[in-house]
Amino acid sequence: MQRILVAYYSQTGHTRQIAEAITADCGADIEQIEDVNSRAGMLGYLRSGWQAFTKRAAHIRPVQASPGQYDLIAIGTPVWMMNLSSPVRTYIAEQGTEFKKVAFFCTAGSAGGEGVFKQMADLCGKQPVATLIVTEGEIKSGSFGEKVRAFQRSIDQELGEPHAGTHAPASP
Ligand SMILES: Cc1cc2nc3c(=O)[nH]c(=O)nc-3n(C[C@H](O)[C@H](O)[C@H](O)COP(=O)(O)O)c2cc1C
Numbered sequence: 001m002q003r004i005l006v007a008y009y010s011q012t013g014h015t016r017q018i019a020e021a022i023t024a025d026c027g028a029d030i031e032q033i034e035d036v037n038s039r040a041g042m043l044g045y046l047r048s049g050w051q052a053f054t055k056r057a058a059h060i061r062p063v064q065a066s067p068g069q070y071d072l073i074a075i076g077t078p079v080w081m082m083n084l085s086s087p088v089r090t091y092i093a094e095q096g097t098e099f100k101k102v103a104f105f106c107t108a109g110s111a112g113g114e115g116v117f118k119q120m121a122d123l124c125g126k127q128p129v130a131t132l133i134v135t136e137g138e139i140k141s142g143s144f145g146e147k148v149r150a151f152q153r154s155i156d157q158e159l160g161e162p163h164a165g166t167h168a169p170a171s172p
Contacts, residue, residue, distance in 0.1 A: 008076030052080035130154035
């Protein structure tokens, strides 16, 4: 069986929810990318937006998993100011040379996902085998299950694993 790592950053929990749905039934390992400094409040929001817009690095905690030990890494980020979030930018900068195959997912209020995937592909120096964009509306209504399953199927096909249809359904 091929090894999959799901690495994500999430400030308010949306991207975490999708990361957990992706890993729920496929036996992947999961790694949460964490900030050293708080992003709470209006000041945190402004700092996050500014860092993302100006493509600056963030201070992140040391990670546990070594991406080089995995056949594929699925990387998840929120969209910030139509850009990649700075903690994920830093994670890719620090770990990207170890990546084999990559897949990308993001959550957004409404827009910016495609541009973020382009930034991630450029930083990784690799095209993703699968992508997934989930909006806040889909998270609120719980209607993202089929999208997540399609993302899992694309990854399974790439890795030559049984399709996600043979897994238990991801919830919701
Ligand atoms: C600083 C900041 C900038 C954001 N910029 C955008 C944006 O450009 N486009 C968008 O659709 N949503 C934007 N959002 C909304 C987030 O992408 C959305 O709420 C996402 O689901 C948050 O993910 P998380 O809960 O995993 O942190 C922004 C949120 C923050 C905090």
